[in-house]
Amino acid sequence: MASQTAKKTDQSEKKCNDPVKFSKQWCIYRIPSKLRNVKDEAYTPQLISIGPFHHGNPKLGDMESHKKKYYENFCQRTSRKKEELENFIREKEYEILRCYAGSIELDIDFVKVILIDACFILELFLRNCQTEKHENYYILRSPLLRKAVEQDLILFENQLPYPLLQGLYDFANPTYSSSNPRKNVQEKEEPDDLQHCLPCFQPCFPFSRSTTSDDHRIEIEKTEPAYDHPFLKLTCEFFKEYTKLQPIENGVHVKHFTDLVRYFLWPIEKMTWVGNGDCIPTKSIYDVRKLKEAGVKFRPNEGSERFIIKRGEDHKCTFKMACFRNMNLKLTKFWARYEVECVIRNVMALEQFMYPKKAYVCSYFLMLDQLVDTVEDVNALIESEVIVNLLGSSNAVAKLINSLCEQIMDGRSCYADICKQLNEHYEISFCNRNISILKRVYFKDLWTGSSTIVGLFVLFFSIIGTIKSLM
Numbered sequence: 001m002a003s004q005t006a007k008k009t010d011q012s013e014k015k016c017n018d019p020v021k022f023s024k025q026w027c028i029y030r031i032p033s034k035l036r037n038v039k040d041e042a043y044t045p046q047l048i049s050i051g052p053f054h055h056g057n058p059k060l061g062d063m064e065s066h067k068k069k070y071y072e073n074f075c076q077r078t079s080r081k082k083e084e085l086e087n088f089i090r091e092k093e094y095e096i097l098r099c100y101a102g103s104i105e106l107d108i109d110f111v112k113v114i115l116i117d118a119c120f121i122l123e124l125f126l127r128n129c130q131t132e133k134h135e136n137y138y139i140l141r142s143p144l145l146r147k148a149v150e151q152d153l154i155l156f157e158n159q160l161p162y163p164l165l166q167g168l169y170d171f172a173n174p175t176y177s178s179s180n181p182r183k184n185v186q187e188k189e190e191p192d193d194l195q196h197c198l199p200c201f202q203p204c205f206p207f208s209r210s211t212t213s214d215d216h217r218i219e220i221e222k223t224e225p226a227y228d229h230p231f232l233k234l235t236c237e238f239f240k241e242y243t244k245l246q247p248i249e250n251g252v253h254v255k256h257f258t259d260l261v262r263y264f265l266w267p268i269e270k271m272t273w274v275g276n277g278d279c280i281p282t283k284s285i286y287d288v289r290k291l292k293e294a295g296v297k298f299r300p301n302e303g304s305e306r307f308i309i310k311r312g313e314d315h316k317c318t319f320k321m322a323c324f325r326n327m328n329l330k331l332t333k334f335w336a337r338y339e340v341e342c343v344i345r346n347v348m349a350l351e352q353f354m355y356p357k358k359a360y361v362c363s364y365f366l367m368l369d370q371l372v373d374t375v376e377d378v379n380a381l382i383e384s385e386v387i388v389n390l391l392g393s394s395n396a397v398a399k400l401i402n403s404l405c406e407q408i409m410d411g412r413s414c415y416a417d418i419c420k421q422l423n424e425h426y427e428i429s430f431c432n433r434n435i436s437i438l439k440r441v442y443f444k445d446l447w448t449g450s451s452t453i454v455g456l457f458v459l460f461f462s463i464i465g466t467i468k469s470l471m
Contacts, residue, residue, distance in 0.1 A: 025098040027255035028053075028159045029353045035407045042345040045152040047145075050117045052104045053157045066138060067120040074123040077174035088171050089115045092164060099161045099255075101353075118160055118168050121153070125234035126174065150239070151339060156346045159256040169231040235260070244305070259354075262347045266360030267308035271414035273357065285370040285419050286426050288377035294426040295326040298384040300333045307332045307364035309415055327425045329418070331381075334368070336397045337390035341404070348408055362408055367415050369405045372398055 030053060031043045048063040049055050075082055089096070090111045097104070106113060127137050134140035139149055152158055235257075236243045242261045254260045288298065299312060312328030344361065351359035372378055378394040378401075381387040389397050413419070 026101040027099050027161065027259070027354065029101045029156065029349075031157060031349055032407075035349060035352075038403065038406045039341075039345065042342045043155060043157060043349065045155055045158045047148045048152050048158075050121070050153065050158045051160055052100065052106060052110065052113060055106060055113050067116055070123040071116045071119040074119040074126075074172070074174060077123075077126070078172040080172050085119070085168070085172060086111060086115055088168060089118070089164075092167070096161060096164060114160065114164070118165055121160065121165060122169055122172070122174065122231075122234075124149070125231070125238050128238050129234055147339065150241075151342055153257050154261055154343055154346060156258045156349050159258060162254060162256050162260070166231055255354075258346055258350050261343060262350055262355075262361065264305075265307050265347060266358075267304075267306045269308065269310070271360070272417070273412050273414050274416035285367065285422055287373040288371050288380045289374070291329075291371075291422060291426060292380055296422065296425065297326055297328045298381060298386050299328060299330045300385045301330040302333075304332060307361055309364060309367055309418060311418060311421065327421070329422070331368070331386045332364070333386060333388060335388045335390060336400060341400060344404060348404070352409060356409070357412055358414075359412070360414065362405070362410075363412075363414050365401070365404045366408065366410050366413070367419070369401055372401045374398065 028051065036043050045054050045057075045060060047060065048067070049057055049060045054060065075085070078085075093111055096114055097110075104110065124139065127134070127140055139145050239257065239260065242264050244264065254263060286294075292298070297312075301308060301310065309329065309331050312330045344365065348359075348362050348365065351362050372381070375394045375398050378387060378389075378398045382389055382394065382397075387397060391397055391400065
């Protein structure tokens with residue numbers, strides 16, 4: 001087995017006459033130390049390594065034997081010999097290396113590492129859909145273990161290029177039998193619970209499916225529809241917590257699993273992006289408590305889990321005076337729980353590298369970070385059902401929100417207009433702020449409101465009595 005040390009993608013570039021620019025092929029990056037130092041465990045696999053960046057980590061050694069078992073089991077599903085599978089990967093070695101940014105240092109064969117990891121993923125996905133009873137499967141029988149593997153497969157540094165997995169599945173053509181109501185993914189049956197979404201999902205995957213077993217090219221930049229592709233079904237089924245069988249627009253190219261998850265988090269609506277020069281800095285936004293005092297109503301954006309902040313229909317008083325106007329702000333409901341932090345951090349890191357001009361998820365949490373300063377702000381959003389607190393304390397939620405955007409660059413914003421409108425609303429809403437204070441102090445609940453009304457009546461009749469006595 002050939003030993004490879006310090007493989008560099010720029011060295012591999014010289015061996016190929018591919019017209020596509022090298023930088024455009026990078027889709028898997030190492031997390032910078034500044035970002036990693038914020039919370040290292042959020043970017044580091046805790047159970048299993050995929051790809052070259054974390055291979056050889058002694059803390060992940062326990063799963064290596066399981067990966068090899070899955071590799072052996074996958075080989076039994078296909079008529080291809082191990083040598084054929086290895087040669088398939090070896091022929092694509094340059095294309096694979098071109099997807100990784102930076103140096104790759106391995107003390108074993110790079111091709112073997114990729115082959116075992118890819119076959120592990122394919123076998124895992126096949127087992128996941130093979131039956132609903134997973135008692136005999138080490139990973140799938142435990143919800144805790146399955147979730148841990150799923151999270152590791154979403155980590156930005158822990159990825160394999162999706163076209164590689166797609167191409168290997170096509171080449172291996174593994175056998176598969178289903179004992180549950182979902183049909184055999186190798187067969188073209190009547191539409192089932194996943195097939196109805198395939199025309200919507202397929203255009204996002206940038207690969208071309210070979211028509212013969214001798215043509216194994218993986219074309220990163222081209223998209224050829226394969227609406228009934230079995231591996232697409234397997235992928236969507238394994239990550240169904242994020243995919244939810246929602247449609248995907250044509251022309252969207254998903255590079256790997258982190259990129260796939262990101263697609264289901266950013267809004268479908270067309271957003272207007274503004275650069276630093278024209279954008280009000282998000283740090284100038286008033287917090288939730290002050291905005292509520294100015295008459296801003298916070299509401300959850302029902303019917304969608306994609307992160308978006310938008311303005312709802314405003315409510316004005318009878319005289320339609322601006323100073324008495326109530327502004328409505330609708331935010332996607334944020335489920336604050338422990339496992340969501342890892343996913344959000346990796347998607348935000350992905351956007352910093354690959355989508356700096358359209359960092360939808362970063363923009364959402366940058367604005368949420370400025371809206372939330374204290375526990376009072378969190379409690380207000382919980383009462384408005386914008387935040388669902390599964391962390392236990394509101395203080396933990398505030399710390400989570402305020403730490404997510406640490407070391408995240410705020411270069412462009414799709415919420416510049418909303419920021420400006422919120423600040424203007426607060427500054428002209430003197431009457432609203434005073435009315436809000438009166439409500440909070442004298443009408444905060446039924447008993448306080450009743451006492452206030454009784455006191456007003458007593459004061460009114462006392463004044464009337466005083467006037468009559470003076471006449």
